[in-house]
Every structure is written in C-alpha cells, then in structure tokens.
Amino acid sequence: MIKVADLNIPVIEDLDINNKKVLLRIDINSPVDRKTGKLLDDSRIKAHAETVKELLDRGNSLVIISHQGRPGDDDFISLEEHSKILSKYVGKEIEFVDDVIGPYARERISKLGKGEAILLENVRIVSEELIEAPPQQQSKTFLVKKLAPLVDYYVNDAFATAHRSQPSLVGFPLVKPSAAGRIMEKEVSALSKIFNKEDSPKVFVLGGSKVSDTLKIIEHLSKNRVADRILTGGLVAELFAVAKGINLGKTNMQVLESKGLLSLVPRARKILLSGAPLEIPVDFIVEKPNGELSSEPENNVTGTIKDIGPTTVEIYSSFIKEAKVITLRGPMGVIEDERFRVGTKSLLKASIESPGYVIIGGGHMISMLDKDVEINPNKIHVSTGGGALLLFLAGDKLPALEALHMSWVMNSGKS
Numbered sequence: 001m002i003k004v005a006d007l008n009i010p011v012i013e014d015l016d017i018n019n020k021k022v023l024l025r026i027d028i029n030s031p032v033d034r035k036t037g038k039l040l041d042d043s044r045i046k047a048h049a050e051t052v053k054e055l056l057d058r059g060n061s062l063v064i065i066s067h068q069g070r071p072g073d074d075d076f077i078s079l080e081e082h083s084k085i086l087s088k089y090v091g092k093e094i095e096f097v098d099d100v101i102g103p104y105a106r107e108r109i110s111k112l113g114k115g116e117a118i119l120l121e122n123v124r125i126v127s128e129e130l131i132e133a134p135p136q137q138q139s140k141t142f143l144v145k146k147l148a149p150l151v152d153y154y155v156n157d158a159f160a161t162a163h164r165s166q167p168s169l170v171g172f173p174l175v176k177p178s179a180a181g182r183i184m185e186k187e188v189s190a191l192s193k194i195f196n197k198e199d200s201p202k203v204f205v206l207g208g209s210k211v212s213d214t215l216k217i218i219e220h221l222s223k224n225r226v227a228d229r230i231l232t233g234g235l236v237a238e239l240f241a242v243a244k245g246i247n248l249g250k251t252n253m254q255v256l257e258s259k260g261l262l263s264l265v266p267r268a269r270k271i272l273l274s275g276a277p278l279e280i281p282v283d284f285i286v287e288k289p290n291g292e293l294s295s296e297p298e299n300n301v302t303g304t305i306k307d308i309g310p311t312t313v314e315i316y317s318s319f320i321k322e323a324k325v326i327t328l329r330g331p332m333g334v335i336e337d338e339r340f341r342v343g344t345k346s347l348l349k350a351s352i353e354s355p356g357y358v359i360i361g362g363g364h365m366i367s368m369l370d371k372d373v374e375i376n377p378n379k380i381h382v383s384t385g386g387g388a389l390l391l392f393l394a395g396d397k398l399p400a401l402e403a404l405h406m407s408w409v410m411n412s413g414k415s
C-alpha cells in the first residue's frame with residue numbers, strides 16, 4: 001500500500017494478483033521523428049517492461065493498453081512499433097492487436113492463454129478516451145463496458161498520464177479490483193521521499209510545447225508556493241514574452257497563432273501579475289529565412305525562435321547552481337533538429353553538475369539525457385512523467401490515483 005496525502009493506493013501485493021487476466025494501462029507515449037514516423041526514444045517502453053515482466057512471472061495473462069500522441073498531431077501513430085520494442089525488453093513476444101474495443105480485440109482477449117500478453121492499438125482512436133470526466137461517468141463508457149467484463153483485475157502503471165481523468169485511467173477502477181503497477185508505485189514513493197516542501201531554493205525549468213498544461217502547472221506551483229524560481233523556455237517562454245509586451249516579430253507571432261496559443265496570453269498575463277517567480281529568456285537562437293542561424297536579444301528578434309540563447313543559458317545555469325532541488329520538464333528548443341539542442345543540453349549539464357537534487361521529467365527532456373550519464377538515485381530521479389510529475393510535485397491530487405483509492409475503498413470496505 002502506498003499513502004499519498006489522505007489517499008491509500010493499493011499495489012500488486014495488496015490484491016494478490018497471480019494467475020489472473022489483467023488489464024494493464026501503461027504510458028508508452030514516446031517522441032516521434034516527424035520525417036520517418038519512427039520512435040526517437042524508448043525510455044518509457046523500457047521502464048514499463050519491468051511491470052509487464054513481473055505480472056507475467058506471476059502467471060497472469062495481460063491485456064496492455066496505452067496511448068500515443070493526440071489525434072491531429074504528427075505523433076498520433078499506431079502502437080505497432082512499440083509492441084516490437086516492448087517484446088524486446090520483456091524478452092517475450094507481446095502481440096500487437098490492431099483494435100481496441102471491436103469484436104477482433106474482444107475475441108483475442110477472451111482466447112488469451114495463461115502467460116500470454118497482447119498490446120491493443122492506441123487507445124486514443126476511441127474518441128471517448130479524449131474526454132475528461134469524473135470516474136463515475138468514465139466507468140459507463142463503451143471502452144470500460146466492452147473491456148472490463150473480459151478481465152479479472154485492472155492495474156494502472158501509467159504515472160505519466162495520471163493527471164488525466166480519461167476512461168482508461170479512472171473508469172476501470174470503479175468496476176474492477178485495481179492496483180498501482182510498479183512504475184506508478186516507484187514514482188509516487190520516490191517523489192514523496194525526495195521532494196520536501198522545506199528544501200529551498202527549488203528551481204523549475206519548464207519548456208516545450210504543451211503550453212496550456214504548463215500554465216496550469218505554473219498556476220499550481222505558484223499558488224501552493226512550491227517554486228522559488230521558474231525558468232521558462234520553448235513555446236512557454238515565447239507566450240510569456242508576448243504577455244510581457246515584448247515584440248517577438250511577425251513570424252513568431254504567426255507560429256503562436258497557428259498553434260492557437262495567443263488565446264492564452266490573458267491567462268499568462270494574470271500569472272505574471274500575480275507575482276509568480278517567473279523568468280523569461282533574454283536572448284534566443286533564431287533561424288533566418290535564408291537558413292542562417294543567429295543569436296538575437298529578446299527585444300530585437302527578427303528570425304524564427306528555435307532555442308534559448310547563450311546569455312540565457314549562462315543566467316539560467318547560475319540559478320541552477322544555487323538550487324537545492326532542480327526539476328526540468330519540456331525542452332528549451334526544437335530539439336528534433338540537432339542544431340537546436342544546445343540550450344536544453346546545457347541546462348541539463350548544469351543541473352547534473354550542480355550540488356542540488358535533479359528531477360528530470362517528460363519524454364522529450366529524458367531523450368536529451370546522454371546515455372552514458374550515470375543515474376545516481378541520491379542525485380538524480382528520472383521520472384517517466386512530465387505534466388503528471390509537475391502537478392504531483394505542486395501538491396495536486398492526480399485523478400488516476402484518486403480512482404485507485406476509490407477502488408480500494410469500494411472493494412476492501414476500508415477507507
């Protein structure tokens with residue numbers, strides 16, 4: 001059992017999950033190469049292989065579900081490649097089933113033999129999965145009603161999606177005995193130990209392109225007085241620069257507009273006015289229309305912003321050096337292009353070389369960690385989560401954890 005604030009979260013031992021048919025929700029959402037459609041990083045797949053192996057060793061058969069990307073985005077792809085990589089890490093074939101709730105998937109699940117494991121297609125091809133709603137409502141979705149009767153238990157290992165109240169995360173615990181998987185258990189236990197409210201200064205490095213999510217995170221970090229400094233990069237920084245009244249030039253405004261981000265300017269302004277401890281870059285690496293790269297100050301940007309600039313790296317690194325805990329999520333630039341990895345890599349290096357404890361989250365940030373960096377657990381925690389990690393650290397109750405608690409209360413009669 002793990003305890004998170006007033007929640008009791010059952011783990012595999014609490015339910016004695018052996019020789020059963022288990023629906024296992026994992027998060028193997030990974031960065032995708034836009035040109036080839038291939039996966040750029042398999043850290044999450046490797047991490048979840050551990051839970052898969054253990055459940056199989058306990059004699060269970062597994063129906064594995066996950067999402068990848070969001071409909072409409074380049075990385076919204078099939079899980080077929082994931083199944084091959086997962087098979088490699090588990091050391092046993094995890095058959096890919098090209099269906100989620102249709103007759104083919106249900107037939108395959110019904111015939112699943114002892115010790116077998118299958119991975120269903122990207123659960124977000126079922127449109128219900130995109131809707132966030134309370135667990136009671138999610139437990140009545142087609143997804144839950146079609147799959148739940150075919151399994152004995154539900155195990156949620158998807159810490160990285162624990163902040164979403166979607167059917168595959170919060171619907172099943174209300175209708176099946178449920179437990180947290182090993183990754184969920186390890187993340188929650190490790191983060192609760194590492195992250196003390198009293199340790200300061202706490203520095204957060206927040207970049208990337210999930211701007212709306214990051215605004216929510218910043219609001220929570222700020223409201224709960226968790227962050228001493230928030231260093232912004234990526235599209236998050238661009239939005240705050242605009243909110244501050246800085247002219248980033250026509251091209252960058254067009255980029256923000258095309259991604260629907262300009263509607264977030266009033267919210268970003270409110271965050272700034274509320275006194276959030278927020279820093280924005282003083283310079284950027286930009287790409288000119290002729291392909292030339294240059295470093296430009298924040299108040300004289302002419303090209304397309306692709307990374308934070310060298311002066312920003314220097315200033316941010318000095319804040320990192322003074323921090324007791326550094327949490328990084330979301331890259332500083334367009335890291336798919338090698339030329340724009342310098343900002344992100346430099347801040348990662350500064351964090352690892354600093355005396356503070358380092359928490360690294362989010363698929364893109366993790367993919368920038370050099371493979372030869374030694375991960376000493378007394379110094380670094382590499383989380384499988386990004387948004388979920390940050391909201392957890394900000395003191396939010398994650399819906400997936402709340403649903404597991406509800407399941408425990410319903411099935412054990414204990415609170």
Ligand SMILES: Nc1ncnc2c1ncn2[C@@H]1O[C@H](COP(=O)(O)OP(=O)(O)O)[C@@H](O)[C@H]1O
Nearest residue numbers: 208209210234235330332333334362363364386
């Ligand atoms: N200045 C920028 N302009 C456009 N995209 C950016 C910029 N900086 C970062 N990005 C994009 O952010 C994406 C990663 O962000 P995100 O998905 O939020 O990270 P995470 O893996 O933590 O979820 C990358 O695809 C990267 O290209």
Ligand SMILES: O=C(OP(=O)(O)O)[C@H](O)COP(=O)(O)O
Nearest residue numbers: 029160161362363385386387388
């Ligand atoms: O990659 C994820 O989140 P993250 O980018 O915050 O780490 C999770 O798979 C959740 O994906 P979502 O933000 O599309 O719900």
